[in-house]
Amino acid sequence: MVTLRVILDRMLDDRPSGGRRYARNLAEQVIARAPVGCEVEAILPKATPDEFERVTSELPGLTEITQLSKRPDALGRAWRRGFATGRAGGGFIHAMSLLAPxxxxxxxxxxxxxxxxxxxxxxxxxxxxxxxAAVTFETAMLRRVHRYASAVVAPTNAVADELSEHFDFGDRLRVIGGAADRRIVLPPTEDEGDRIAERLGLPDDYVLTFASAAPRKGLAPLLRAFARPKLADATLVVVGPTSAGTDDEALTTEALIAASGVDPRRVLVLGVISDTAVAVALQRASALVVPSLEAGFGLPVVEAFQFGTPVITSDAPALREVGMDAAHVIERGSAANAAASLDGGDVETALADYSERLESGVADVLGNTDLARRLRVAGRDRHDVYHWSASADQVWELHADL
Structure with a gap:
């Protein structure tokens, strides 16, 4: 029996982050599509009883779970220094993130x-x-990954190319993409969908975003765009965590709304909602906006495609790759430059320019029926390219090749 051991640290995060959804969906299909004579075990950082129960209930096909003695943060501090890497055990290991021994x-x-x-x-x-803290951990881990990893998986060719600018992985670098979360599905009846929409307080017409307050997600320039004249009558609905996951009180959705100049009555902040509610919000939105300054894949893009919702994204390379001609692309311009090369005034100008382009881009989609229709049709076609089962097959093929 061949055993593949997957590290599922991201599944201890109770927030519906892209990393968590990636780990859950891919692990589920890796289990389901295990070749004859193969099984899947999990490696978890130290988990609470509720976290452990959540993993076992969501992935019942795991044959065994090895639980380590440290929480993810402590484990990361040890592993980035090369300490205690043997405690996870050996064998064939597939880490769903940079947290890897x-x-x-x-x-x-x-x-x-x-x-x-x-x-x-x-x-x-x-x-x-x-x-x-994230920069320290990720840069240290990438150096160790470059030196010791058997292979590296990137979600897009864009990320693979960016990695190759810093590290020469040679033929160890593979691209395995994601897909729409399999649990984001509409309720059985339209009446039930209406009840969910009413409970959420969804207006008849709105633009949806999953951008959090984390700077790279681009929520700040998007909110500024909604404070501008062309979007004066539009409503923005924000779904997902309302903070950047740090102690910085300025990095909250509420703080960004206050600083943007937008009328707070035109921004509906829903926070974390159920998968079914996410499906309802996506399906009824006039458009989805993904304004990220940096991105690796963009799961919400593919999730919007499955409902035929028009998608507007920044020109971050990974988003362009995933969306192709099915998304309306907005140039980040100088906002895509590293802040280290810009002084304070230039950064402010760059973000203001990006907000103006977001304003025009969103207004174009909302005001052009033909453009919106084209995006709906192209999005449904583009959605069919991505399947978790195909991604899982690529995982098994990669480990077999090694």
Whole structure:
């Protein structure tokens, strides 16, 4: 029996982050599509009873779960220094994030292999958009991954290219994409959907975003866009965590709304909602906006495609790759530059210019029926390109190749 051991640290996050959805959906299909004679085990950082129960209930096909003695943050501090990497055990390991026990296995003679997933390169290219702790961890781990990992998985060719600008992984670098979350589905009846929409307080017409307050997500310039004249009558609905996951009180959705100049009555903040409610919000939106300054894949883009919702994205390379001609693309312009190369005034000007382009781009889609219709049709076609089952097959093929 061949055992693939997947590290599921992202599933301990109770927020519906892209990393968590990626880990859950891919692990589910890796289990379902295991070749004959293969099984899947999990490696978890130290978990609370509720967290452990959530993982076992969401992934019942796991044959075993190895739980380590440290929480994710403590484990990350140890592993980025090369400490305690052997405590996870050996074998065939597939890490769903950068949290991986990478070490020298050159003498293992094929018995051990460690594959690491790198979801974006923000810490390398735009460190000012991440917290100092995240930058420290990710850059240190990437150096270890470059030295010791058996292979590296990127979600898009864009991320693979960006990684290659900093590290030469050679043929160890593979691209395995994501897909729409399998749990984001509409309720059985339209009446039930109406009740969910009423409970959420969804207006008849609105633009939807999943952008959080984290700087790289681009919520600040998007809110500024809605304060501008062309969108004076539009409503923005914000779904997802309302903070950037740090102690910085300025990085909350409420603080960004207050600083943007937009009328707060035109911004509906829903916070974290159920998967079914997400489906209802997506399906009824006039458009989805993904204004990210940096991105690795953009799961909401594919999730909007499945409902035929027009998609507007920034020109971040990964978003352009995923959306192709099915998304209305807005140039970030100088907002795409590293802040280190801009002084304070230039940064403010860059964000203001980006907000103006977002304003025009959203207004174009809302005001042009033909454009919106084209995006709806193209989005449904584009959605069919992405399947978690295909991604899982690629995972198994990668480990077989190694």
């Amino acid at each position: 990478v070490r020298d296995i050159s003498l293992a003679y094929g018995i051990d292999q460690t594959v690491v997933s790198v979801h974006d390169t923000t810490a390398l290219r735009r460190p000012e958009l991440r917290s100092p």
